[in-house]
Amino acid sequence: MKKTTTILLAALGIFGAANAGDGQDALKIGQTMPYSGPASGFGAIGRAEEAYLGMINAQGGIGGRKVKFITLDDGYSPPRTVEQTRKLVEQEEVLLMFGSLGTATNNAVHRYLNAKKVPQLFVLSGATKWADPQKFPWTMPGMVAYESEGAIYAKHVLKSRPNAKIAILSQNDDFGRDYVTGFKRALGERAGSMIVAETTYEPTSPTISSQLSTLKTSGADVLFGVVLGKYTSQMIKGVAELGWKPELFFLPTSASSISFLEPAGLENATDVISSSNLKDILDPQWAEDQGVKDYFGFMKQYMPNDDPKNGNFASGYQAAHLLTALLRACGSECTRDSVMKQATSLKQLKLPLLLPGITVTTGPDDYLPFQQLRLQRFNGKSWETFGEILDDGQP
Structure with missing residues (x-):
């Protein structure tokens, strides 16, 4: 119609x-x-x-x-x-x-x-x-831009966990590649040593459990999951079931809706980090x-x-x-x-x-209207912003 x-x-x-x-x-x-x-x-x-x-x-x-x-x-x-x-x-x-x-x-x-x-x-x-x-x-x-958001997460890792061992799970398409490109760009020459495991999943995959198991065995203490929709729930629940507790656990803004977190159990999503540049109209x-x-x-x-x-x-x-x-x-x-x-x-x-x-x-020469974000952490009920405004600053 x-x-x-x-x-x-x-x-x-x-x-x-x-x-x-x-x-x-x-x-x-x-x-x-x-x-x-x-x-x-x-x-x-x-x-x-x-x-x-x-x-x-x-x-x-x-x-x-x-x-x-x-x-x-x-x-x-x-x-x-x-x-x-x-x-x-x-x-x-x-x-x-x-x-x-x-x-x-x-x-x-x-x-x-x-x-x-x-x-x-x-x-x-x-x-x-x-x-x-x-x-x-x-x-x-x-x-x-997804790439800008990925870069901002990497900047936070460099500042708060400079000796981090990073695992990356990303969707095997332009969406996933853009995030990972920005993340690696911001890590710069340290990307090769800090990233200890990296894998992808297909948007048609029934589950991502095998990928999560592989990433856990790498000994990574930071997880960057470039996921969408049902894979958000699968990743959060899967990490919890593996008893894996990465010190930093990132989700893209596009996966941060409560509706994606609830099927995984909100308690399992506690301390997950995402980002936003908008006021939450429902936040008191x-x-x-x-x-x-x-x-x-x-x-x-x-x-x-x-x-x-x-x-x-x-x-x-x-x-x-x-x-x-x-x-x-x-x-x-x-x-x-x-x-x-x-x-x-x-x-x-x-x-x-x-x-x-x-x-x-x-x-x-700078066609990116929105390059600034603030990080937000899930407290088990809602997202709370923290830290200073982060700027990709990359035209």
Whole structure:
């Protein structure tokens, strides 16, 4: 089933210039999102973005201009993504593509959008390939790169356990390879001596028990598990059943949901380390934070029938805030060229749900908007941030 959402918004102080592909006093923003199919839960992101832009309209817009936001269902299917993206570019003549979700889906239109010189902005995937200004100058990621996150974990190991013996378990695909690449890069010349065991598993593997047994026998006291979904639960439970108690046990942010920890037993996940750059909207410590209060106020007014505790709505709210800031920065000139100029010159931009001290900065040769994270440790019930802000600092 196809979902097409089109909204006209009082816009952001901009005209739809000729190279914006509209020719009228409106700005067209395109997006593909899985409103159906196996990843349909993420459709909440697009719905929150739609509602946020609706809020901008309700507040009178910016400069009295209009935005037409067109978000189409791709079912998380790359061929469908191609079809819908071509429609948005060639028929709707959108100014830019914003916040489309998925690695394989975005990859299917990566070369096409760059050949057409259509901005492919704030891609919702942590693959490092989205930040390649030399080969793909029209594409920019919208979340922390997996490689950056891996590098930050390695920096913590070097600082807190300089004599660590490290074991790595990773998914055998681009997701796993990106994390391991960043981790080894940050370890530098010490990677060869500190990493004592390394193995992978296939995304179709029924279990990872044999890999865990092999890693334990290496005598490693630090475990970095680049896992997803059910393998998160299998790894945490498997390590506990082996009686293995590594001093540091890392999980990627993408595997840190409580829903992945619960099947393994929350007690087994105690002291596991992950990371985040966002305030946890459910954590009492942020209950009086203005950014969090504004988010819940937004949900109550503009999405009253939806669950504000769903983190995907918070993600959409945050991304739409970033898009709005970018379009405001374009001022009266909003062409594809000017959009990219502004997207690559963001300076310490604050967003409402980013942790204090974390900002968005980009440059002509630095296409990574999000490079800062804080580590978080699971206490048996929830995640607690600790330590200072860590920055990959790698363009």
